[in-house]
Amino acid sequence: MTALPDTKKIDLDLDAGWLTIWFNTPENRNALSDELAAELRATLHTIRDDRSVRGITLRGRGGVFCAGGDLKGFQAALSGGLTPDTASTMNKAGGELFREINELPQVVVALVEGAAIAGGLGLACCADIVAVTPDAKFALTETQLGIVPAQIAPHVIRRIGETAARRLMLTGARFDGTEAARLGIADHVAEDAAQLDRVDADIRKSVIRCAPGANAATKQLVIDAKGLDADEFINRAADDFATAMTSDEGREGIMSFVQKRKPNWAE
Secondary structure, eight states, X not given: OOOOOOOXXXXXXXXXXXXXXXXXXXXXXXXXXXXXXXXXXXXXXXXTXXXXXXXXXXXXXXXXXXXXXXXXXXXXXXXXXXXXXXXXXXXXXXXXXXXXXXXXXXXXXXXXXXXXXXXXXXXXXHSSEEEEOTTOEEEOOGGGGTOOOTTTHHHHHHHHOHHHHHHHHXXXXXXXXXXXXXXXXXXXXXXXXXXXXXXXXXXXXXXXXXOHHXXXXXXXXXXXXXXXXXXXXXXXXXXXXXXXXXXXXXXXXXXXXXXXXXXGGGO
């Protein structure tokens, strides 16, 4: 296991191969400040190639997931003479964070209670599996502030489709966890924080039964599939299958089935 970085804005809890990342700046409702985002990216970089880490869970301290961008930080930057070039660079860094979460080889779970606003909603849309409480609060509020939901747009569209994304982005409509499930943002609705813990535990049990390398390859194939034509996909999928089948994981998985035992990654 690679050593985790020292962090102040997020708490890192590694347990039995699963890393929970707690956003921990309740004074600004766990907003995506530069410092928090930098610590999150550093953590993702550390674990990305470590297959002993089977998955991560994103969660917020204080009963709040993430209130989106750090608006006080935006105001300070504007007061300091923020230029379009600097603003563009800042926004690109946010886009890299969302892409890294979306493309992380490990399974990513988001547990949402309280607010998941703007970039916080974007973070949830980058996860593989999302569980929410019924009273969680969601909105894409950027246009109400005169700005654009720029880097989160493709992730929201991929999650809920263009029609619903247009409505939410162009109206700033607010909705709860039950509606998030209807829209396809949430996979599970838990009645309270305690049930969120149980949902998280069940997800972990399911993921641990899957081979980490096979999960990573499958996730990347799903991500890449939309950019491949039919012939390219057939060839790519065949190569991925062949690599997995002849790997140590593939041999162990087939042998464990024949021998009627658990594979070594599930023990």
